[in-house]
Amino acid sequence: MKYRLSIIILTLLTSTIIYSQEYIPGYDAVVNQTTQVNITARLTEFQNLGIKRRGTAALQNTLDWLKSQYLSYGYTAAQLVEDTYSYSGFTCKNLVVTKVGTLYPNTYVIVCGHYDTISGTGTNDNGSGTAIILEIARLLQNIPTEYSIKFINFSGEEDGLRGSQHYVSNVVNATSPKMDIRVVFNIDEVGGVAGEINDTITCDVDESLPMANNAASAIITEELATCVALYSPLNTWINFAEATDYIPFENNGEIITGFYETNISSHPHTPSDNLANMDTVYCFNVAKAAIGATMHFATANTQVLDNQFFNEDAQVSFFPNPSKSILNINKGNLNDANYTFLMIDIHGKIVLNQTFINTGLIETINVSDLANGIYLGVIETGTNRITKKVIIQ
DSSP states (O other), rough: OOSSSSSOOOOOOTTOOOOOOOOOHHHHHHHTTOOHHHHHHHHHHHTTOOOTTTTTTHHHHHHHHHHHHHTTTTTTTGEEEEEEETTHHHHEEEEEEEESSSSSSEEEEEEEEEOOOOSSSOOOTHHHOOOOHHHHHHHHHHHOEEEEEEEEEEEEETTTSSHHHIIIIIIITTTSSOEEEEEEEEEOOOOOOTSEEEEEEEEEEOSSSSGHHHHHHHHHHHHHHHHHHHHOEEEEEEEESSSTTTHHHHHTOOHHHHHEEOOOOOOOOSOOSSSSOOOHHHHHHHHHHEEEEEEEHBBBBBGHHHHHHHTTTTEEEEESSBBBEEHHHHHTTTTOOOOEEEEETSSSSSEEEEESSSOEEEEEEEOTTOOEEEEEEEEEEESSSSEEEEOOO
């Protein structure tokens, strides 16, 4: 949860926005696959898991519940990573789910929010964001996106952004080269207030130091506000970013934006932060906006869903392609732990044959000894054979 020190600094009424983004019917078709039933069910399940404080069984049970949800949507165990860290004598875990992009697999759209709570079940703060992130992940699981997406459920937010700070310091900056992040889209406390007219969502913009990323955040936040108007019935307000899980990214120079409720509830951090004091219809409408925005940020290709081949190839991809020396193998939604990778030249000769055991989502192979040209890259498992063109140059 973050604290609003001032109310709105800029208003964007959806009736006065001049849209540079086009309405995409395919995006809207996906948005309309979300349901009030799904959102309310996830909120109820989150609430029933109890007070998710550091070191509690409830926090671990919530992590296990999150993993089971992603797996039920079709994500594989290789796509789920537990990011473990410790503070104050407690061990906590972030959950990171990676969906690899088709054109820019090494550039990431991060969709995130925290799942820890304090003094109550936190059904609004932040069961609301958690339910929406799950719904985005469910609907985009089988939709190709040009950019990779990382769905991140952070812990430790209520103790001072511990989980997100750990992730930035020990994952983002420890990646070589440093992780390339297109945008961080954080969703925190978007459940609204029961009995009030909840028809507006606040879009967060970076106005803090360092200044270098502020202009880019302003652009991306305007795009977020436009997505709200295109794919939901909500109005938008823009306010400055405050203390929630995008702040460690903002301090790191990344481009950030986010959603936060405009009617600010008084119930978070108390035992009364529950469904009875929320507006679940509002949360459902925020989910629509968030789904549309994520497809926009990651550049989803909804037309490919009509192509049976994409469904048959399990979202396997090879990158970079063309490649000069290193080829990464993304096994997509293949559940097989082991596979053999072949490179076949234009004469039908197998020029590379390597077996991978207990594979992760991404495996890397050296192709620097192969002559320049066009090859077939083949993944073989006990039940699948997937072939794609690979260019070596």
